[in-house]
Amino acid sequence: AQTVTQSQPEMSVQEAETVTLSCTYDTSESNYYLFWYKQPPSRQMILVIRQEAYKQQNATENRFSVNFQKAAKSFSLKISDSQLGDTAMYFCAFITGTASKLTFGTGTRLQVTL
Amino acid sequence: NAGVMQNPRHLVRRRGQEARLRCSPMKGHSHVYWYRQLPEEGLKFMVYLQKENIIDESGMPKERFSAEFPKEGPSILRIQQVVRGDSAAYFCASSPAQGFGGELFFGEGSRLTVL
Numbered sequence: 001a002q003t004v005t006q007s008q009p010e011m012s013v014q015e016a017e018t019v020t021l022s023c024t025y026d027t028s029e030s031n032y033y034l035f036w037y038k039q040p041p042s043r044q045m046i047l048v049i050r051q052e053a054y055k056q057q058n059a060t061e062n063r064f065s066v067n068f069q070k071a072a073k074s075f076s077l078k079i080s081d082s083q084l085g086d087t088a089m090y091f092c093a094f095i096t097g098t099a100s101k102l103t104f105g106t107g108t109r110l111q112v113t114l
Numbered sequence: 115n116a117g118v119m120q121n122p123r124h125l126v127r128r129r130g131q132e133a134r135l136r137c138s139p140m141k142g143h144s145h146v147y148w149y150r151q152l153p154e155e156g157l158k159f160m161v162y163l164q165k166e167n168i169i170d171e172s173g174m175p176k177e178r179f180s181a182e183f184p185k186e187g188p189s190i191l192r193i194q195q196v197v198r199g200d201s202a203a204y205f206c207a208s209s210p211a212q213g214f215g216g217e218l219f220f221g222e223g224s225r226l227t228v229l
Contacts, residue, residue: 004156043203045157045220091156100170101147102218104156 002027004092006105013082014113020067021077021108023092032096034068036077039107040088048090051075082112116141118221119188120206126227133193133200135224139208146189147218148181151203160204163189196228 004025013019025034036048051059051068058066063083067076075094079086092105119138127133139146144165149157150173159173163183174181178196183189193200203225207218 042222043225044222045205045207047217050217093157100162101159101173102149102157104149104158106156 002094002096002103004094004103004105006092006108008108009106010109010111012111012113013079015082015084017082018078018080019082019110021079021090021092021110023075023077023105025073025075025092025094025103027073027094027096029096032094034066034075035093035095035102036064036066036075037091037093037104038086038088039091040085045091049077079110084112084114086110087112118143118206118208118219120204120221120224122224123222124225124227126229127196128229129197130195133196133226133228135191135193135204135206135226136188137191137206137208137221138188139206140219143208143210143219145209146183147207147209148189148191149205149207151205151223153202157205160191193226196226198228201226201228 006023032053034051038046038048049059049061049064051066058068063080065078089107089109091107093102095102121136146163148160151157161174161181162170166185178194180192203223205223206221209218
């Protein structure tokens with residue numbers, strides 16, 4: 001079975017600080033993609049960042065970067081210079097080459113405070 | 115270029131009634147996915163459709179739930195004889211090709227409340 005585990009139900013960070021959200025996954029396949037989605041209070045699902053498993057280089061999108069450890073099946077998200085607008089639920093997800101669906105974790109609720 | 119459009123945004127039904135949720139994919143997208151999000155949980159896959167075909171319905175409950183994506187018009191998720199446990203947010207996503215490797219574009223969701 002393919003699973004995604006987010007062990008931090010809630011996290012808090014002060015504005016301008018850095019925070020790291022953790023995610024581990026389990027799959028027997030070698031070819032897959034990993035994602036972090038953001039769900040603000042509006043409930044829209046917004047793609048934050050994507051990582052191809054065959055790429056060793058960690059993906060980066062502005063203030064968002066990942067630490068992808070393939071052997072450990074770990075895929076953490078680092079948010080630098082946190083902003084109030086980063087307050088949201090963050091979901092880790094992945095999809096394999098043979099599957100047609102994203103598997104999501106249970107999410108981490110991030111609160112950015114002044 | 116309009117995004118994925120879902121309607122209604124909010125739907126209230128009494129137990130035993132039917133709920134119909136609609137999803138119009140982004141222009142040029144022929145693949146549609148439905149996900150359900152229960153309160154305080156992540157999204158759970160329900161069904162994956164292409165035009166006139168159900169490709170993967172492994173996440174659909176065996177009874178009362180059905181989905182279609184006709185040649186013309188939006189994709190429809192239909193829930194018959196709703197029960198309180200069906201209360202959830204239902205998200206539709208679309209992609210131009212099978213989702214592997216590509217981004218799924220999500221709609222804003224339809225929130226179903228069953229009284």
